[in-house]
Structure formats: C-alpha cells, structure tokens
Amino acid sequence: MPALLRRPRLGWILFSIALAALAGPASAARLVGASFADGLVYAVDAQTGTARHPRSFTASSVPLTLSAGIEVDAAGELLLATVEANASLPSELFSASYGITGAQSLGVFGAQVGEGDLALDPLSGDLFAIGLTNLIAPFTLLRIDLEDVGAGATVVGEVGLDDVSALAFDAAGTLYAIDTEEDALLVLDPTDASTLSSVDLSQPLGALAGMDFDPATGTLYVADGGNGGNDALFTLDPATGVLTLVGPL
Numbered sequence: 001m002p003a004l005l006r007r008p009r010l011g012w013i014l015f016s017i018a019l020a021a022l023a024g025p026a027s028a029a030r031l032v033g034a035s036f037a038d039g040l041v042y043a044v045d046a047q048t049g050t051a052r053h054p055r056s057f058t059a060s061s062v063p064l065t066l067s068a069g070i071e072v073d074a075a076g077e078l079l080l081a082t083v084e085a086n087a088s089l090p091s092e093l094f095s096a097s098y099g100i101t102g103a104q105s106l107g108v109f110g111a112q113v114g115e116g117d118l119a120l121d122p123l124s125g126d127l128f129a130i131g132l133t134n135l136i137a138p139f140t141l142l143r144i145d146l147e148d149v150g151a152g153a154t155v156v157g158e159v160g161l162d163d164v165s166a167l168a169f170d171a172a173g174t175l176y177a178i179d180t181e182e183d184a185l186l187v188l189d190p191t192d193a194s195t196l197s198s199v200d201l202s203q204p205l206g207a208l209a210g211m212d213f214d215p216a217t218g219t220l221y222v223a224d225g226g227n228g229g230n231d232a233l234f235t236l237d238p239a240t241g242v243l244t245l246v247g248p249l
Helices: none
Strands: 012-017 031-035 041-044 051-055 067-072 078-082 092-096 104-108 112-120 127-133 136-144 154-160 164-169 175-179 184-188 195-200 208-213 220-225 232-236 243-248
Touching (some): 031 208, 031 220, 067 127, 078 112, 112 136, 112 208, 127 154
Parallel strands (some): 012 208, 067 112, 164 208
Antiparallel strands (some): 012 031, 031 041, 067 078, 092 104, 112 127, 127 136, 175 184, 184 195, 208 220, 232 243
16 A cells, blocks of 8 residues: 555654753653654654754755654764655665754665654664555565665565554664554564564554654653644553553644
8 A cells, every 4th residue: 555645734754762861851851753744853842742943854955855754873863764756766864963954864775765764773773664665565674774874775574564654662672663554553573574463552543653762761652643643742551552642743
C-alpha cells in the first residue's frame, strides 16, 4: 500500500529527544519534532505538547522537505533523512546542530525511506529507518552505518504491508514500532525485522506518527498527525498500549 505521498494536516513523523545535557533541568526532556509536508523542525514542550520555534533544516541554502524524521546522535546533533518523491532517487542523510546551523550531508545511502521515522540503536550506534521499494510497500527495515553512510544501507528484512510510521529503541536496545493501520505497538527484531510481539493501542492514531524514549526517565513519547490524526502529543505505556494525552501540538 502506498504510504509516502499522503498529505497530512500536520504530519509529525518523528519525534526525538535531545541529550539531557541540552535539556536544562535534569527532569525536563527536550523534544524535537519535524513536520512531513514542509520539513520544519519544532521544539515541543514535554509538559503541554505545544510545538514552538519552527526552523528550516537547510543544506546548501536549500530547505529540506519531505523528511523521514529526526534523530539525535551521541554528540547531540540532529540527523534527518530525506524522503524523495522521485522513485529513482535514493534518500540522503543530513546532520545539523540543534539550532539548525551548519547542516551538512553525511551521504546518500542507496535506499529509499518513507515517513517511517528514524531510530538510533544505543548498543551498536547504527541508525535504523523504514524503507520502501519504488515508493510503495512492502516496508523494509534498513540499517545505516553512521561511520560510513555512503557505503549504503543494509536491508535487515521485510516488515510487511502495514504502514509502520514510528520507530524507537529503548535504552536496552529493544526496537519498537507503531503500525498506524492496525493501531498496534510492535516489538521488532533488529536483526531480521520480524515482529516479536504486538499490543493494541488504546486509541487510534493518524496515518503519520513518530516516537522516542526519554533516556533519563524511560518515558515513551508519541506524536501523530496526517489522515485521522489527533495532531497531539501522548505518552505511551509499552506494556499495555495505553496512550495518555499530553496536549495538542
């Protein structure tokens, strides 16, 4: 099922948590989100859900749009992968500071990604993404070596036909994903992309979503948008699938 070119009302596709050193008080998570349609990056208030301070992720004076999501690397830099509307073009990975200055390309990694989010494995240091073939499903799980992005992404395995639109590792290296068609939280095996377990979400989310764990507290945050979306920030209990509203984005 094509999942790439649906136009959201406010398409939050990844939601990332910067390092605690950037967050001010130890108890305050710094949340960063990106909108799918225009690629703008926002600071998101973890207490209210409010998105503020939109900034353009710009490389070589060209604003990047249709982003697969944002992740925060070990150095506190933002990573963004492009979603290409042309089926013949592979995606490219960019890095920039939190203030979106000095954006630079880390390389074209020879695969296409959809609006399926990015996730950094805390154990291996590799970046994971959801891939597409000629801009359509089946969805695949991709692994990207940040030390050699230009060597290309490795296809770990096939996730399936349902739309996986959120991806996050916890501190122990467990990989979670949200299936926004079936409204379920999945645990994926990062070695072969198989589904190890699944739990139903307590309420439906929009077609586009993103999530990440607060590394200090283990809280799992989810943002959604797109068709049928709440355009809101939630916390999610991975054990039960219960979503708790924080507030509108």
